[in-house]
Amino acid sequence: MEAFCRLDLRKLDSPPDVGARITAACRTARLVVARTHPAVGRHREFWDEALAEQCERVPVDEDVKTGLATGNLWSDVEFNPEFPQRFRHSSSAQPLHTDGAYLYDPPPIVFMVCHRAAPRGGATLFLDGQRLLSVLATERPELLTMLTGAIVRFNKAGVHVESTIIATPPDGPFLRWNYYTMRNQVSPDLLAIVENFHCFLQDTVDRSLPLAVRLNEGDAVFFHDARVLHGRDSFTAGITGDRCLWKGGLRI
Numbered sequence: 001m002e003a004f005c006r007l008d009l010r011k012l013d014s015p016p017d018v019g020a021r022i023t024a025a026c027r028t029a030r031l032v033v034a035r036t037h038p039a040v041g042r043h044r045e046f047w048d049e050a051l052a053e054q055c056e057r058v059p060v061d062e063d064v065k066t067g068l069a070t071g072n073l074w075s076d077v078e079f080n081p082e083f084p085q086r087f088r089h090s091s092s093a094q095p096l097h098t099d100g101a102y103l104y105d106p107p108p109i110v111f112m113v114c115h116r117a118a119p120r121g122g123a124t125l126f127l128d129g130q131r132l133l134s135v136l137a138t139e140r141p142e143l144l145t146m147l148t149g150a151i152v153r154f155n156k157a158g159v160h161v162e163s164t165i166i167a168t169p170p171d172g173p174f175l176r177w178n179y180y181t182m183r184n185q186v187s188p189d190l191l192a193i194v195e196n197f198h199c200f201l202q203d204t205v206d207r208s209l210p211l212a213v214r215l216n217e218g219d220a221v222f223f224h225d226a227r228v229l230h231g232r233d234s235f236t237a238g239i240t241g242d243r244c245l246w247k248g249g250l251r252i
């Protein structure tokens with residue numbers, strides 16, 4: 001499987017044709033960046049139709065206050081100054097993570113559709129798992145050994161999973177990582193590993209190692225959640241909705 005694939009689908013009028021191209025690309029690449037015509041592709045209804053025949057949709061939405069799953073297929077990652085402490089609604093930079101870290105059976109593929117781009121900033125960041133593994137092996141082999149060996153606990157809203165942070169099956173690294181759902185769950189000796197990895201990942205962002213994808217309206221990203229870490233740059237925003245991505249989950 002390749003790390004990355006970019007598709008320009010602005011000339012495809014038929015939503016099912018768009019869905020077929022994207023599904024095929026997701027079978028061969030861990031990250032797919034697709035550009036569709038913004039007049040249609042920025043709306044959820046377009047993607048509901050595009051993906052209806054091609055794959056199984058998996059609900060991803062969580063209640064913003066309790067963190068509990070709502071069962072809704074779509075989740076809004078929308079700037080809203082009412083919730084400055086929630087990455088989902090804030091304008092702050094978000095550290096690299098996997099969305100399904102604390103879920104027993106997370107959606108294998110997560111996708112985000114740009115409904116409204118931030119006035120400035122807000123690029124989505126992707127660090128491919130294979131690249132991460134090779135940088136760790138070169139620069140911090142002792143940390144890599146600990147990340148593949150230690151079992152840690154991720155917990156959110158009473159849902160928890162115990163897992164290694166990096167598993168290394170033959171088909172490539174499999175990642176579970178969400179700093180904020182685990183830092184209070186680990187023993188003091190494991191906390192050092194967690195803090196070290198958190199700092200290491202921030203350092204990769206400071207060195208611009210992740211791919212930065214600035215999404216415009218109608219653009220969408222699809223990624224194999226456990227194969228690629230994602231995060232974002234901070235952005236400028238003033239009022240609710242100044243930046244809005246619609247997020248969903250898929251199985252293909």
Ligand SMILES: [Fe+2]
Pocket residue numbers: 097098099230
């Ligand atoms: Fe995320």
